[in-house]
Amino acid sequence: MHHHSESLIRDLQERARQIRLDVLDMVYRRAAGHPGGSFSCAEMLAALYFHHLKIDPARPDWPERDRFLLSKGHAAAALYSALAQRGFFPTEDLERWGHVGAHLQGHPDRLKTPGVEMSSGFLGHGLSVGVGLALAQRLRGPHYHTYVMMSDGDMQSGVAWEGALAASKFRASEVTVLMDYNGVQLDGAAHDIMPLEPLVDKWRAFGFAVLEINGHNLYQVLDALDTALEIHSMPTVIVAHTTKGKGVSFMENTAKWHGAVPSEKEYAQARAELKGYEA
Amino acid sequence: MSEIPQRQAYGMALADYGAINPDVVVLDADVSSSTLTKYFADRFPARFFNLGVTEASMVNVGAGLALGGAIPFVNTFAALLTLRACEQIRTCVAYARTNVKLIGGYSGLSDYKDGPTHFATNDVALMRAMPNIVVLAPADNTEAALLVPIIAEHDGPVYMRISRAAVPDVFGSDHTVRLGQGTTVRPGHDVTIIGSGSMVGRCIQAADLLAGEGISARVLSMTSIKPFDADLVRQAAEETGALVTAEDHTILGGLGSAVAESLAGGYPAPVEFVGLKDTFAETGPDPDTLMDAWGLGVSDVAAAARRALERRR
Numbered sequence: 001m002h003h004h005s006e007s008l009i010r011d012l013q014e015r016a017r018q019i020r021l022d023v024l025d026m027v028y029r030r031a032a033g034h035p036g037g038s039f040s041c042a043e044m045l046a047a048l049y050f051h052h053l054k055i056d057p058a059r060p061d062w063p064e065r066d067r068f069l070l071s072k073g074h075a076a077a078a079l080y081s082a083l084a085q086r087g088f089f090p091t092e093d094l095e096r097w098g099h100v101g102a103h104l105q106g107h108p109d110r111l112k113t114p115g116v117e118m119s120s121g122f123l124g125h126g127l128s129v130g131v132g133l134a135l136a137q138r139l140r141g142p143h144y145h146t147y148v149m150m151s152d153g154d155m156q157s158g159v160a161w162e163g164a165l166a167a168s169k170f171r172a173s174e175v176t177v178l179m180d181y182n183g184v185q186l187d188g189a190a191h192d193i194m195p196l197e198p199l200v201d202k203w204r205a206f207g208f209a210v211l212e213i214n215g216h217n218l219y220q221v222l223d224a225l226d227t228a229l230e231i232h233s234m235p236t237v238i239v240a241h242t243t244k245g246k247g248v249s250f251m252e253n254t255a256k257w258h259g260a261v262p263s264e265k266e267y268a269q270a271r272a273e274l275k276g277y278e279a
Numbered sequence: 280m281s282e283i284p285q286r287q288a289y290g291m292a293l294a295d296y297g298a299i300n301p302d303v304v305v306l307d308a309d310v311s312s313s314t315l316t317k318y319f320a321d322r323f324p325a326r327f328f329n330l331g332v333t334e335a336s337m338v339n340v341g342a343g344l345a346l347g348g349a350i351p352f353v354n355t356f357a358a359l360l361t362l363r364a365c366e367q368i369r370t371c372v373a374y375a376r377t378n379v380k381l382i383g384g385y386s387g388l389s390d391y392k393d394g395p396t397h398f399a400t401n402d403v404a405l406m407r408a409m410p411n412i413v414v415l416a417p418a419d420n421t422e423a424a425l426l427v428p429i430i431a432e433h434d435g436p437v438y439m440r441i442s443r444a445a446v447p448d449v450f451g452s453d454h455t456v457r458l459g460q461g462t463t464v465r466p467g468h469d470v471t472i473i474g475s476g477s478m479v480g481r482c483i484q485a486a487d488l489l490a491g492e493g494i495s496a497r498v499l500s501m502t503s504i505k506p507f508d509a510d511l512v513r514q515a516a517e518e519t520g521a522l523v524t525a526e527d528h529t530i531l532g533g534l535g536s537a538v539a540e541s542l543a544g545g546y547p548a549p550v551e552f553v554g555l556k557d558t559f560a561e562t563g564p565d566p567d568t569l570m571d572a573w574g575l576g577v578s579d580v581a582a583a584a585r586r587a588l589e590r591r592r
Contacts, residue, residue, distance in 0.1 A: 125370065128336040128343070129339045132342060135349075136347020140348055162330075165333060166340055
């Protein structure tokens with residue numbers, strides 16, 4: 001186990017709480033967005049952007065920066081909150097998400113938003129793009145690590161498995177996948193829509209080192225991120241068991257909140273629950 | 280007719296350019312012996328990546344390499360590249376404007392022996408409808424080779440189609456090619472024949488036929504289908520008043536459409552379209568016989584020119 005202090009964990013918990021509050025405000029204000037899958041990855045985004053990633057908001061094109069690819073692009077609001085809190089752009093910009101002329105698009109756009117490494121939206125692309133980044137840094141340097149956050153839906157797309165084949169062929173240990181395995185997708189439970197199990201066996205068979213964690217436990221998240229950097233012979237996937245809609249009682253584990261907007265009453269309740277919530 | 284297939288001219292030029300530009304990397308999807316990127320692979324194995332039959336992933340790996348500062352040339356059969364990986368091209372190359380060079384081999388009917396699954400007859404239409412992507416169809420081996428460094432040094436996505444077959448030589452070694460610029464291959468004042476890719480040589484032969492009938496046909500080569508040299512087309516419409524387009528592709532959405540779009544705004548002139556008429560073709564014994572059988576022959580181009588002239592009168 002890698003040592004992480006209690007104060008760091010508390011700080012990251014607060015960051016994750018702020019990500020959820022921002023997402024809730026953004027979705028409610030805009031009357032559009034994806035709260036469920038944004039809440040499920042809040043701790044992982046907090047761990048990455050406020051501790052683990054080698055990044056510099058003053059230099060979004062710093063060549064040595066780590067790359068983070070949000071393959072599950074529908075969690076854009078959570079990424080935007082993390083980037084704004086980290087200082088890539090003013091937090092006030094979050095209020096203009098989806099406005100005409102605003103830099104924050106419905107899904108991430110690398111050409112418009114500082115800190116967004118790759119445009120995404122349709123599922124499945126992140127892993128193979130990450131393999132390309134790994135090959136590029138291997139050929140050209142400088143050294144950096146690439147992180148790809150994927151979802152249940154990502155893993156149903158053929159191109160994601162093609163990417164897994166490529167990551168394995170090239171032994172792309174410079175890539176770490178964070179699998180936000182919340183088990184729920186737009187139309188229902190993933191095991192009903194298109195089962196992924198046995199998912200850990202599948203990743204192992206595809207040549208990945210698998211770390212299985214509770215994706216809301218920041219000790220486990222930070223430990224897995226550190227461990228992945230110590231594996232040099234193959235790519236690593238962190239299969240993070242998470243709860244869709246985590247932190248808001250009526251949103252948890254329901255497909256309805258994949259892409260729904262809360263009413264005024266629901267918004268108030270969600271806000272109150274998030275204010276009091278600790279992982 | 281050229282002594283070597285267009286794909287060979289491309290493959291050799293790519294390998295030669297690889298020696299000059301260390302940023303160039305090459306990806307292929309298990310067809311490097313066909314696209315002839317194997318020449319590059321043999322010389323620069325560390326910069327060659329064979330992705331197997333994973334066209335969609337290959338395009339994304341290319342996008343990642345481009346994000347990492349390399350200049351990836353991503354190769355497979357044009358139909359597989361633009362159809363199977365169409366959404367990856369839209370999202371990860373065009374929309375994200377990654378510096379990926381997409382090279383579609385086996386353009387048009389040039390893979391005569393394998394049949395319609397392998398023919399690329401709507402690739403230009405698909406790529407032309409993607410913002411940010413340059414679309415190229417080199418007329419001959421000279422252009423295919425000249426375009427390799429131009430594509431590499433252009434900052435942004437490019438799609439280029441390459442014939443499997445030998446195509447007629449059109450240009451000499453003094454030829455220059457520029458993105459967005461068409462070439463007047465032959466002067467003429469009665470009618471203009473506008474070709475792209477492997478059809479340009481046939482357009483010249485058609486102009487020879489027409490000359491024997493006392494018809495002076497201008498021939499334009501539109502290698503750059505996007506950006507498109509609309510001024511050259513408009514000038515031809517003004518000066519000759521009748522036009523023919525000829526492409527190894529469906530007449531829907533390709534060169535013919537680009538010409539018609541250029542003229543519709545203020546230079547109306549009769550245009551006849553030579554190309555596949557919204558149909559799948561069939562397997563054939565060799566590329567030229569097959570093209571002749573499907574309305575892409577020299578006589579088809581000449582007949583279209585006569586029709587255009589008739590409509591002008």
